[in-house]
Amino acid sequence: MYDIDKVRGDFPILAREVNGKPLVYLDNGASAQKPRAVIEAVTKAYSEEYANVHRGLHYLSNLATDKYEAVRGIMARFLGAGSEEEIVFTSGTTEAINLVAYGWAMPRMGEGDEIVLSVAEHHANIVPWHFLRERQGVKLVWVETEPDGSLDAEKVIAAITPRTKLVAVTHVSNVLGTVVDVKRITEGAQAQGVPVLVDGSQGAVHMPVDVQEIGCDFYPVTGHKLYGPSGSGAIYIKRERMAEMRPFMGGGDMIREVSREAVSYNDPPMMFEAGTPGIVQTIGLGVALEYLMELGMDNVAAHEARLASYARERFKEMNWLNVQGDAPGKAAIFSMTIEGAGHAHDISTILDQKGIAVRAGHHCAHPLMTHLGLTATARASFGLYNTTEEVDKLVEGLELAHRLLG
Numbered sequence: 001m002y003d004i005d006k007v008r009g010d011f012p013i014l015a016r017e018v019n020g021k022p023l024v025y026l027d028n029g030a031s032a033q034k035p036r037a038v039i040e041a042v043t044k045a046y047s048e049e050y051a052n053v054h055r056g057l058h059y060l061s062n063l064a065t066d067k068y069e070a071v072r073g074i075m076a077r078f079l080g081a082g083s084e085e086e087i088v089f090t091s092g093t094t095e096a097i098n099l100v101a102y103g104w105a106m107p108r109m110g111e112g113d114e115i116v117l118s119v120a121e122h123h124a125n126i127v128p129w130h131f132l133r134e135r136q137g138v139k140l141v142w143v144e145t146e147p148d149g150s151l152d153a154e155k156v157i158a159a160i161t162p163r164t165k166l167v168a169v170t171h172v173s174n175v176l177g178t179v180v181d182v183k184r185i186t187e188g189a190q191a192q193g194v195p196v197l198v199d200g201s202q203g204a205v206h207m208p209v210d211v212q213e214i215g216c217d218f219y220p221v222t223g224h225k226l227y228g229p230s231g232s233g234a235i236y237i238k239r240e241r242m243a244e245m246r247p248f249m250g251g252g253d254m255i256r257e258v259s260r261e262a263v264s265y266n267d268p269p270m271m272f273e274a275g276t277p278g279i280v281q282t283i284g285l286g287v288a289l290e291y292l293m294e295l296g297m298d299n300v301a302a303h304e305a306r307l308a309s310y311a312r313e314r315f316k317e318m319n320w321l322n323v324q325g326d327a328p329g330k331a332a333i334f335s336m337t338i339e340g341a342g343h344a345h346d347i348s349t350i351l352d353q354k355g356i357a358v359r360a361g362h363h364c365a366h367p368l369m370t371h372l373g374l375t376a377t378a379r380a381s382f383g384l385y386n387t388t389e390e391v392d393k394l395v396e397g398l399e400l401a402h403r404l405l406g
């Protein structure tokens, strides 16, 4: 049984008011709130257990290193990786995808090689590939979403040619909530010898993930959406791919020896972790992952599916509300416009007056917005602590926005 009152009680910020109204936090797609366990772990790490990791031989450094390194195993368990050596810590998904672009893709792609992407990608899974297009003549091949916002896995597979070197697709769209059949895409791509990167920024937040079952080669996640600290994150990299990678950033910790003439590198995954990392952020992320595993990601997914279907029912009553994407099984992420209402920012401002936090804008997904013929939407994205009562408050707020703007 999912005890929503207990879950809400775990998140101190949910007790506060905004603009004189109880906070209704529906901006989880941008960043999620933190449970007390994470806040306390971060405070404890700084108050009692802080030092730099990996380098010291003193007590606190060893303690911090043990706590930090333990998160590699927790992350491996959370993602279903075969080994913690397949986990590289990063500051988030953006750094993780850049690591793949610089460390794996750049040395092995040249003029005319192709990367298959969907139009529903976040800029973090587009711009690093544009670097390869600009600098090395790599061609970006785009697959469009269907009218219901779904991404047809067969169309992604059909876009693969003998020149394709990588398929990079999101697990869940941060704008439409569409869940992509990344297992089928991976199967189809790998049958043609093409590795697959699945952007797990939104996927790992909303459902249980097993990277070995998906079979993908790269699966980045970001800590701040997983109810952990910002500046933390990781990427699962299949062992064979990691062996093919060259280092991305150079500096301390990623080396074995440095002389005037030469440098030799640490073993992977350390080879890809240069400099002092987000020590406490990562320790906090480990606690967030344990919190999620204790709740059970299948329970989280079931709770959010109930919220999504309730919201979809309520939105159907509002014939002036345009919700983008209605793909079956979509995650509880709703991008909306109101007929006749000027800009999505106005919707968000009106909702804010009611204490309801949503995001308005292009959601770092320009190609998708262009495909949808929109410049901006107001996005309500639900998390594990949201309730059907909050859906009702959102509906009331949208009705007010419609009266004022429509």
Ligand code: PMP
Pocket (backbone or CB within 6 Å): 029, 030, 091, 092, 093, 094, 095, 122, 124, 125, 170, 172, 173, 174, 199, 201, 202, 221, 222, 223, 233, 364
């Ligand atoms: N990909 C997707 C699908 C996202 O939603 C986001 C965050 N909005 C990112 C990538 C970027 O992640 P980060 O915040 O870790 O840079």
